[in-house]
Amino acid sequence: xxxxxxxxxxxxxxxxxxxxxxxxxxxxxxxxxxxxxxxxxxxxxxxxxxxxxxxxxxxxxxxxxxxxxxxxxxxxxxxxxxxxxxxxxxxxxxxxxxxxxxxxxxxxxx
Amino acid sequence: xxxxxxxxxxxxxxxxxxxxxxxxxxxxxxxxxxxxxxxxxxxxxxxxxxxxxxxxxxxxxxxxxxxxxxxxxxxxxxxxxxxxxxxxxxxxxxxxxxxxxxxxxxxxxxxxxx
Numbered sequence: 001x002x003x004x005x006x007x008x009x010x011x012x013x014x015x016x017x018x019x020x021x022x023x024x025x026x027x028x029x030x031x032x033x034x035x036x037x038x039x040x041x042x043x044x045x046x047x048x049x050x051x052x053x054x055x056x057x058x059x060x061x062x063x064x065x066x067x068x069x070x071x072x073x074x075x076x077x078x079x080x081x082x083x084x085x086x087x088x089x090x091x092x093x094x095x096x097x098x099x100x101x102x103x104x105x106x107x108x109x110x
Numbered sequence: 111x112x113x114x115x116x117x118x119x120x121x122x123x124x125x126x127x128x129x130x131x132x133x134x135x136x137x138x139x140x141x142x143x144x145x146x147x148x149x150x151x152x153x154x155x156x157x158x159x160x161x162x163x164x165x166x167x168x169x170x171x172x173x174x175x176x177x178x179x180x181x182x183x184x185x186x187x188x189x190x191x192x193x194x195x196x197x198x199x200x201x202x203x204x205x206x207x208x209x210x211x212x213x214x215x216x217x218x219x220x221x222x223x224x
Contacts, residue, residue: 042216042217042219043154043200043215045213090154096161098213099155099156100154100155101153
C-alpha cells in the first residue's frame, strides 16, 4: 500500500528565512506533485515531477525528486507572508490515482 | 482555456437526507474526472474517478456513488447521508495519460451533515 508522509505538519517561520518541507513515500512511483491550498479554498497545482533528479522552480519555491530515496523536497527561499498556506505532496498510484500526504501548514510571520 | 465548476459551494444537510453534487468541466474533451473528499483528520481521499462516460471506478466502499452522464459532467450522490460524510468535496480533471497528467481541482463544495 502506497503511503505518503510529509514533515513537518506545521511550520512557522519568519520572513526572509529558508526552509525545506519533506515528502517521503513508501513504494515505487515515478511521478510526484506539489499542491498549494489557501484556507477554505481548493488546491492549486505547483509542480509536477516525473523523473529521478527532476528539479522545478517557481519564484521562491523549488521542488526536487529523488525516486531512489523515495523523497521529494519543497524548498522555500527567503519566505514572504504570501507563501502562507498548506502545501500537499501527492504521489501517483498505479491506477492513475493520487495519494496525498497530510499537508504542511506554513505560516510566515513578519 | 479549461474551467471546472462545482455546485453548490456550501451545503448543510440533515442526517439521512439525499445528496447530489455536480461538477462540470469546460474547454476540454474526454477528460479524466475525479471526486476527492477532504475531511478533518483524514486528509485528502480519492473517492471515485472516471475515464469516460459511464465508466466509474470506486476507491473506497461507502454510502456514496458517482455517475458520469455526459462527457464533461461528474455527479456525486448519496441516498442517505451520514455524519461522517461531512467534509470538503473536490472535483478534479486531467486529460491524456491518467498516469502522468496533472490533476486540476475545482473550487469545492463544503458539506456539513447535522
